[in-house]
Amino acid sequence: MEHGTTILFGLLGVRVARVEEDGLGGRVVHVETVDASADGCPSCGTVSRSVKEYVTMRPRDVPYGETPIAVLWRKRRWRCVEPLCPRGSFTEAIGEIPPGRRTTGRLRRAIGAAVGDACRSVAEAASAHGVSWPTAHAAFVEHADALLAEPEPTTVLGIDETRRGKPRWVRDSEAEPWRRVDPYDTGFVDLARRSGPARTTRGPQQRHGHGPAGGTGPRVLRGDQVRGDRPGRGLGQSRPRHEGRRDTAAA
Ligand SMILES: [Zn+2]
Numbered sequence: 001m002e003h004g005t006t007i008l009f010g011l012l013g014v015r016v017a018r019v020e021e022d023g024l025g026g027r028v029v030h031v032e033t034v035d036a037s038a039d040g041c042p043s044c045g046t047v048s049r050s051v052k053e054y055v056t057m058r059p060r061d062v063p064y065g066e067t068p069i070a071v072l073w074r075k076r077r078w079r080c081v082e083p084l085c086p087r088g089s090f091t092e093a094i095g096e097i098p099p100g101r102r103t104t105g106r107l108r109r110a111i112g113a114a115v116g117d118a119c120r121s122v123a124e125a126a127s128a129h130g131v132s133w134p135t136a137h138a139a140f141v142e143h144a145d146a147l148l149a150e151p152e153p154t155t156v157l158g159i160d161e162t163r164r165g166k167p168r169w170v171r172d173s174e175a176e177p178w179r180r181v182d183p184y185d186t187g188f189v190d191l192a193r194r195s196g197p198a199r200t201t202r203g204p205q206q207r208h209g210h211g212p213a214g215g216t217g218p219r220v221l222r223g224d225q226v227r228g229d230r231p232g233r234g235l236g237q238s239r240p241r242h243e244g245r246r247d248t249a250a251a
Contacts, residue, residue: 011061011104013038013094014073026068033075038092041078042099044085048078052089060103060131062110071104073097103135111136112143151190158191 006015014031022028040047054074061071075092096105107129114125115136126136167182 009064011071011096011106013096017074022070026070027064028070028072030072030074033073033092033094035092035094038094039076039078041080041082041085041087041090042093043087043090044080044082046080046082046085048081048090050079050081052077052079055091057102059097059101060107060129062104062107063129103131103139107131108139108142111139115140116143116147154190154192156191158189160187160189161185162187 003015005019009016009029009031011031013033013035015034017030017032019027019029039049053076055077056072056074059071059073061069063069077089077091079089080087091099093099097103111125111129111131114120114128115122120128122136122140123133125140126133129136131139161184164183164185167180169178170181171178
C-alpha cells in the first residue's frame with residue numbers, strides 16, 4: 001500500500017497495510033504498528049526483538065466518509081528479554097491507543113468535544129460515534145479534566161445561598177416536636193473575580209448556615225456585606241428570595 005493511504009488515514013503510530021471492502025458496503029482498513037517505542041517493555045523499558053505472537057484488535061475510530069469503516073490493527077506480542085523483569089510479555093501500544101483502550105485518541109477527543117464544547121448529550125454523542133454511553137462519558141470526563149485547571153486562590157471569599165425547594169415541617173418521631181426545615185444550598189464563591197465564581201463548593205444545608213469562621217484564609221463576606229445586596233438582611237434573619245442570584249461586586 002502506498003504511503004499516501006497512510007497519510008490519508010492519518011492515525012499516528014500505524015501505517016495502512018491495505019484497504020478492502022467488507023462486502024456489506026463498508027470498508028476495512030488493515031494497519032500495522034510503526035511507532036518506534038512500541039517494542040519497549042512497559043515495565044523495564046528493554047527493547048525486544050523476540051516476537052511471541054501476533055494479535056488483532058479492532059479499535060473504534062472516527063467516522064470516515066459516509067460508509068462504515070472498520071480498523072483492524074495487527075500487532076505483535078513481544079517477549080521481554082530482560083531476565084530480571086517480572087513481565088514475561090507485552091503487546092504493542094501506541095499513543096493513540098494506549099494499553100487497555102479500545103478506542104482511538106482522536107475518537108475520544110471528538111466525543112469529548114461534542115459533549116463538552118458543542119453541548120451535545122452524552123447519549124447522542126455515543127450513538128453518533130458508535131460507542132456505549134459509559135465510553136462516551138469517559139471521553140467527556142477526559143476532555144474536561146484536560147481543560148479544567150485549578151483556579152488561583154481568591155482574596156475575597158463570598159457565601160452564596162440559594163433556596164432549594166419550599167420550607168416544610170418535619171419531625172423525627174411522634175414524640176418529637178415539629179420543626180421547620182428551610183433548605184438552602186450554600187456555596188462559596190470567588191468575589192475577587194468580576195465574571196462569576198472560579199470555584200464554587202456547594203453543600204446542601206438546612207436552615208441557616210454560616211461559612212468558615214475565623215482562620216487566616218481569604219477575607220470572607222456574607223451576602224449582606226456585599227455592595228448591591230439588600231441592607232439589614234443578615235444570615236440569621238428571614239431573607240428575601242434569593243434564587244439563583246449571586247452577589248457580583250467585590251467590596
Ligand atoms: Zn520487561
